[in-house]
Amino acid sequence: MEISFFNxxxxxxxxxxxxxxxxxxxYTCGPTVxxxxxxxxxxxxxxxxxxxxxxxxxxxxxxxVMNLTDVDDKTIRDSRKQNMKLNDxxxxxxxxxxxxxxTLGIEPAEVYPAATDHIPEMIALVSTxxxxxxxxxxxxxxxxxxxxxxxxxxxxxxxxxxxxRAGVRISTDEYAKDSVADFALWKAWDENDGDVFWESPWxxxxxxxxxxxxxxxMKYLGKTFDIHTGGIDNMFPHHExxxxxxxxxxxxxxxxxxxxxxxxxxxxxxxxxxxxNFFTLRDLMDKGFKGREIRYxxxxxxxxxxxxxxxxxxxxAASSLAYFDxxxxxxxxxxxxxxxxxxxxxxxYDAEFNTAICDDLNVSGCNAVIFKLGAECNKRMDAGSLSAxxxxxxxxxxxxxxxxxxxLNVDAAKKADIPQEIIELAQKRVEAKKNKDWASADALxxxxxxAGYIIEDAPGNTFRIKKA
Ligand code: AMP
Ligand code: ZN
Numbered sequence: 001m002e003i004s005f006f007n008x009x010x011x012x013x014x015x016x017x018x019x020x021x022x023x024x025x026x027y028t029c030g031p032t033v034x035x036x037x038x039x040x041x042x043x044x045x046x047x048x049x050x051x052x053x054x055x056x057x058x059x060x061x062x063x064x065v066m067n068l069t070d071v072d073d074k075t076i077r078d079s080r081k082q083n084m085k086l087n088d089x090x091x092x093x094x095x096x097x098x099x100x101x102x103t104l105g106i107e108p109a110e111v112y113p114a115a116t117d118h119i120p121e122m123i124a125l126v127s128t129x130x131x132x133x134x135x136x137x138x139x140x141x142x143x144x145x146x147x148x149x150x151x152x153x154x155x156x157x158x159x160x161x162x163x164x165r166a167g168v169r170i171s172t173d174e175y176a177k178d179s180v181a182d183f184a185l186w187k188a189w190d191e192n193d194g195d196v197f198w199e200s201p202w203x204x205x206x207x208x209x210x211x212x213x214x215x216x217x218m219k220y221l222g223k224t225f226d227i228h229t230g231g232i233d234n235m236f237p238h239h240e241x242x243x244x245x246x247x248x249x250x251x252x253x254x255x256x257x258x259x260x261x262x263x264x265x266x267x268x269x270x271x272x273x274x275x276x277n278f279f280t281l282r283d284l285m286d287k288g289f290k291g292r293e294i295r296y297x298x299x300x301x302x303x304x305x306x307x308x309x310x311x312x313x314x315x316x317a318a319s320s321l322a323y324f325d326x327x328x329x330x331x332x333x334x335x336x337x338x339x340x341x342x343x344x345x346x347x348x349y350d351a352e353f354n355t356a357i358c359d360d361l362n363v364s365g366c367n368a369v370i371f372k373l374g375a376e377c378n379k380r381m382d383a384g385s386l387s388a389x390x391x392x393x394x395x396x397x398x399x400x401x402x403x404x405x406x407x408l409n410v411d412a413a414k415k416a417d418i419p420q421e422i423i424e425l426a427q428k429r430v431e432a433k434k435n436k437d438w439a440s441a442d443a444l445x446x447x448x449x450x451a452g453y454i455i456e457d458a459p460g461n462t463f464r465i466k467k468a
Contacts, residue, residue: 336387
C-alpha cells in the first residue's frame with residue numbers, strides 16, 4: 001500500500017519511500033518530564049500514534065523512538081524547588097506519562113531513551129562537532145554551535161539568513177525565530193544547576209536540549225532515518241538545531257520526512273502550561289470522562305489543522321461512541337437474510353478507508369467511512385437483510401479500521417443491563433401492538449420511559465431498549 005505524507009521540509013505531500021525496504025524508522029520528540037503532560041501535548045503524541053498505526057496498516061515494520069527529556073532547564077529548576085534529586089523528581093512524571101499513554105490507548109514506542117542515560121553519546125557528538133570545527137567554547141565555558149559554519153541552517157523553518165545577527169549566542173533551550181543565534185551544545189555548570197552535572201572534556205556541565213535528540217536518534221535509528229515528528233512549535237529552534245548538529249557531525253542527510261502537527265487550542269489560543277489554559281488527562285478523568293472519549297476528540301481533526309478543545313466535543317464523543325457500541329451489539333445479533341453483494345460492499349468501504357488513511361492521514365475521511373458504513377448497516381438490519389455471516393464480515397472490517405482509530409473497541413461493547421421487569425413491559429407492549437391495542441402500547445411505552453429506559457421498535461415485532 002502506498003502512503004504519502006506532507007513533508008514540512010519541502011512543504012508538499014510526498015510518497016513515503018523508506019531507507020530500508022519494508023521498514024519505517026521514526027523519531028518523535030517526547031515529553032520533558034517535569035510535570036503532568038497536558039492534553040495539548042497528548043495531541044502531538046496521539047498524532048504520532050496515528051502515524052505509527054497507519055504505517056503498520058500500510059505494511060511497514062515500525063521502529064519508533066521517543067525520548068524522555070529528563071535533564072534541561074525546567075527539570076532542574078523544578079526539582080530544586082521541590083528539594084528533590086533530579087532523578088527522583090523526574091521518575092514521578094515518567095511513570096505518570098506511561099500511565100497516561102495507556103489510558104489513551106497510545107501504542108508503545110519501541111524505545112524510550114532517557115537523556116540522562118545517554119550523556120556519553122552526547123559528549124561524543126559534541127566532540128565530533130568540535131573536531132570538525134562547527135563548535136567552539138565561549139567565555140562562559142559552554143560549547144556553542146556556530147550557525148555560520150552551516151550555510152543550510154534555516155532550511156526547515158525557512159529562515160531568511162540575510163537578516164541573521166552574526167556572532168550572537170543563546171544558552172536557553174527555547175527561543176523564538178527572531179532570535180536566531182549560535183546555540184548551546186553543552187552548558188557549563190553554574191550554581192543554578194546544583195548537583196546536576198557531568199564531567200566532560202570541557203569541564204563539568206550538562207547537555208543542551210537539542211543535542212539530546214540528535215545523539216539518541218542516531219544511536220537507535222542510524223545517521224539517516226525516515227521520519228521525524230513533533231508539534232509545530234518544535235520545528236524551530238529544536239528541529240532546525242538537530243539538523244545542523246547531525247548533518248555537520250555525520251556529513252549526510254539527517255531525516256527524509258519531517259511531520260509536524262498543529263496545536264490543540266482553547267478559545268483561539270494554544271493550550272500551554274505557560275498560558276495556564278490547560279487540562280491534564282487526570283483533570284478530565286476526574287470530571288468523569290474516559291480515555292477512549294478523549295482519544296476520539298484528539299483524533300477529531302486532521303493533524304495539520306488546529307483543533308479547538310471544548311467540553312461539548314467530549315460529550316459529542318461519548319454519544320458517537322455509544323452509537324457504535326450499540327451498532328456492534330446489534331451486528332452481533334443480526335440474523336436476517338444474506339446479502340448477495342456483501343463482498344463488494346465490504347471491498348468498497350475498505351478501499352475508501354485505505355485511500356483516506358494513506359492520503360496524509362486523512363482521519364476525517366476515515367471517520368466519514370465508519371459513519372457511512374454504520375448507517376448502511378443499520379438500514380440493512382432494519383430491512384432484515386444482513387445475515388449472521390454478513391455481519392461477522394462487517395464486524396471484522398470495523399476491527400480492521402480500529403487498528404487505526406483505537407477507540408471503537410468492537411468487542412468491548414456490552415448490552416446495557418436491562419432489568420427483567422422492563423423487558424417484560426416491553427414484551428407486553430409487543431402483544432398490545434399485535435392486538436392493535438394502541439392505547440395500552442402507548443401506556444406501556446410511557447411506563448418504560450418513566451423508569452428511565454427508551455424503547456425503539458425494530459423489524460419483525462422486536463424491540464431495542466437502552467438507558468435514557
Ligand atoms: P514539551 O513538553 O513542551 O516539549 O512538549 C511536548 C510535545 O507536545 C511537543 O511535541 C510539543 O510540540 C507538543 N505540544 C505542546 N503543546 C501543544 C499543543 N497545545 N498542541 C499540540 N501539541 C503541543
Ligand atoms: Zn527532540
